[in-house]
Amino acid sequence: xxxxxxxxxxxxxxxxxxxxxxxxxxxxxxxxxxxxxxxxxxxxxxxxxxxxxxxxxxxxxxxxxxxxxxxxxxxxxxxxxxxxxxxxxxxxxxxxxxxxxxxxxxxxxxxxxxxxxxxxxxxxxxxxxxxxxxxxxxx
Numbered sequence: 001x002x003x004x005x006x007x008x009x010x011x012x013x014x015x016x017x018x019x020x021x022x023x024x025x026x027x028x029x030x031x032x033x034x035x036x037x038x039x040x041x042x043x044x045x046x047x048x049x050x051x052x053x054x055x056x057x058x059x060x061x062x063x064x065x066x067x068x069x070x071x072x073x074x075x076x077x078x079x080x081x082x083x084x085x086x087x088x089x090x091x092x093x094x095x096x097x098x099x100x101x102x103x104x105x106x107x108x109x110x111x112x113x114x115x116x117x118x119x120x121x122x123x124x125x126x127x128x129x130x131x132x133x134x135x136x137x138x139x
Contacts, residue, residue, distance in 0.1 A: 001025055005047070021047070056112050057095035062120045063088065072101070073119035073126050074112075075134045081119060083128045084112075104128075 003025035012019055027037040063086060064071050070086045082103060089097030100109035117134050119126050126132065 021045075055089065055097040056114060057092065058098055058112075058118055059120055060091065060094050060096045062118050062123065063096060064123050072098075073123055073128075075117040075119065075132055079131055079134065081126045081128060081130055081132050086112075 003023045005023045007022040009020040027035050062072050070088050072086050073081045076082050084101040084103050087100040089099045098112045101112045102109040
């Protein structure tokens, strides 16, 4: 459903972390039943800010945390796990944006490639250099 934002409050409610926004939305009356929206109704909405951008997203479950830094494991050409430090971005549902990764001993960060295989399940048991049996996961 598309609408037009008419008012955005400039204060965040510290108790709920919300912002009051008022919008005009179409609410036609169907042939049978009542309207979808009723007066005084509240809703949770997402309003995109800025233009959409491309990002490489991985399941949040694929990321580990070690003393405040995030990491993930990828499977290299020899079917061995390799730990990469990850710079993360936005969270969208259960998917986390990966801004950049860096392997141990590398001086510069790089972007994660879309064709790299990522360990999604069982990262607690994975260690760098061990052989893994990679299987495709549901996306």
